[in-house]
Amino acid sequence: MSTRHPLKGRTIAALAADGFEQVELVIPLRALKRAGAKVDVVSLRHGRIRGVNLHLPASRVGVDKTISEADPGDYDGLLLPGGFINPDLLRQSAPAREFVRAFAASDKPIATLCHGPWVLASAGLLAGRTLTSWPGIRDDLVNAGATWLDQEIVRDGNLTTSRGPQDMAAFVPAMLATFTETAPEPSTTAPGGESDPQRNAPPxxxxxxxxxxxxxxxxxxxxxxxxxxxxxxxxxxxxxx
Structure with missing residues (x-):
């Protein structure tokens, strides 16, 4: 595997729906493709899904496969972008929850940020895990059994998480690293520790x-x-x- 294209031969699924945060899908997609990966945008429907810039409508991204057409066994890793609407739609979809569970069951790398961990919580995958997210969903993840840390990047085995668009410069190289590895690295934090406190004001x-x-x-x-x-x-x- 070349250092210039470390992901050559790897195929990544980017699971997203309407309302995805624009920079959290588009920038990672570009980085993955430049690293040599093949990336399929997997969604709830065919066509083009609409992104957002925080709360304002943004451009659309084309869907390669619906969840019913995509086989988790064909992919080497999973990208879950955030945004508020996107993961809220995905977490209410039984096929989407099952799709995510398949990656966790095979211990394949999962990279997510912002509100993306909502989907993991609804899939029942956060008990005993350590991660970060958009600060506003901290309590949801803690109530799902996770330890939440207020850090730009948190690694826990096959799971790499980040807080949101403000941490994109740190998230992209961490995402590429986790998808490049042939086996998950040990957790960078002690599992089952104490969560960082709630913030006193919104970002x-x-x-x-x-x-x-x-x-x-x-x-x-x-x-x-x-x-x-x-x-x-x-x-x-x-x-x-």
Missing amino acids: GLAVAALRWSPKPSVTAVVGIGLVAAARQAMRGQASQS
């Missing part, structure tokens, strides 16, 4: 984004109203039939 990144976000355009407001009206009309027709 400034999120607060600033909301403060400086643009006002909704007239077109957007009208569009939302038309969608709501169409859905209401469809419900009315369904109740009459």
Whole structure:
């Protein structure tokens, strides 16, 4: 395996749905492909899924396979990007939960960040694990049995986690390293330790984004109203039939 393309011959699944955080999927995808990996974007549906920049709509990414078409045995590792909506949709999907469990059962490397660990929690995979995430979901992960650390990168066997977009510079090389290894490294933290405390204030990144976000355009407001009206009309027709 060349040092220039350390992931040549490896195939990685990037499990994502609408509402994925743009930088948390697009930047890792580029890094993986530059390292020589083949990457399939696996999702709940065909077509192109919509990303977000924090809370604002961003560009779309094409889906290579749906979960029902993808075989976990064909992949050497799993990338789970965050965003708020994306993992919330995935964690409610039984096939998505089973897809993630298959990687854990085979001890294949899993790299995730931000709200991505929500999916692991719903899949029942966090008891006794040590990880990090977006600080806002700390309590969810602790209640799922994990030890939560407020660090930019946490390694625990086959699991590599990071807090979010603010730690992307650290996450990408850590992700590449975990997908390059032929066997999981020992945990960098003591399992079953004490979690770091809750934060006393939300991350400034999120607060600033909301403060400086643009006002909704007239077109957007009208569009939302038309969608709501169409859905209401469809419900009315369904109740009459």
